[in-house]
Amino acid sequence: MSDTNENDHFPQLTSDSTPGTGADASISKEHGLAYWESISADENGMLGGIPSVAGFANTSKIDLQGSRNFLAKFGIGSKSKPGLKHCQRILEGGAGVGRITEGLLTELLDEEKDGKVDVVEPIAKFTAKLQGKRGVGKVYVMGLEEWVPEFKYDLVWTQWCVGHLTDEQLAEYLKRCKSALTEDGLIVIKENTTVLGNDEFDAEDSSVTRGEETFQKIFQKAGLKIVRAEFQKGFPQTRTMKLLPVRMYALKP
Template identity: 40%
Template sequence: SCLLARVLWFYRMEDVNEDKKAFYTKAEHYWKDIPPTVDGMLGGYGSISSIDINGSKKFLQKFLGEGKLKTGTGCALDCGAGIGRITKRLLLPLFHTVDMVDVTQEFLDKAKTYLGEEGKRVDNYFCCGLQDFEPQPGRYDVIWIQWVIGHLTDNHLVDFLRRCRGGLRPGGLVVVKDNVAYEGVVPDEVDSSVCRDLPLLRKLVAQAGLSIVHEEQQLNFPEEIYQVHTLALR
């Protein structure tokens, strides 16, 4: 995963775009071999989970509540949800219901036990790659997309963000939280993903017709991990 910094070299997304099928198939095969645990979801960095969740909660609570430009707490979507680490610790405590989408069925099956009693408030478990996933129009107050955009080509990321925009309720929010490269695009051949720099990510967000309303860097992660930024989009 892009969590662990690797040697930086410049990379053309065109190379990925030319062979989308192999890019996605290799990633699916990678995740099928990963154990359905928190440590597996975080590439061996399970120890950072609480820091991550606490940072996300502080970020998200800036937007939740009643009134103009505030975001409701009815339903959230967890994208690239895995076994439900974010659903369990961030979204279910803040939202009435949650939907989960992930490309690996084994992870979603594990989620049903991992989430425990609160898992009853998960309405839908969608097994689907985000490049093919269509959020239900007007369903979600928050669409949370974390550590998964690197598995999408540029065009598919723009298209997916456009569909997410259509999936929002009035006042709704798309949140992208991910690693960012220092410059250019860095590939990870192990899990078939890429890590983009912030200028490119901002450009793709704009192409999707969304605006960045707030942006923060996640603090207190280990030094060897790429910087992680959280972007709130409307």
């Protein structure tokens, strides 16, 4: 692993959460779905209202550029960047309204070979915005724990959603992702991590923010190795507000 310098960052704030071993046992799928059904189908909703806070309007732009830079280190990029390779098929887990789909992943496609981004998202009002969009392939309206791969993928990108899966469900999801990789395929998990390294349950949306050790154990259980890990850099902060650390994990069998 490399570039593991500390940095304080994003999307959930450290609010009323309950730390402790086995925090994922408190996850309720029904509660989580109900929470997201109540959220507006737009970028601000996807990011928990963060972009509407003074000083945080560029959060999404900074996030996408950080992801773009991370992928470039694996030689993956858009046609506007000479020398970088493109993808024939990409999977995005937990796509929401397509902020990352349209803001990052479709630009990585090999258009000459009719490349596609398939998306998995359980909230139908979110995926409605993606149906028929350029570069979007199959839309799976279901949770990650239900998804079964039909295609082979050069890249599997999953961001800010695995906190709704139990540790066991996440390991099984990653095993299915692993089975769906092309020979040189890559899995990326980009998620909030806890400041102190413990796992914390958030009752508001019924999700868990995991510590580094928990992620490593889950990846190992799924038969995956961390080939690179970096903290997202550059997120804004003020005297009264800063975002949780966000880490990008690149995984391979």
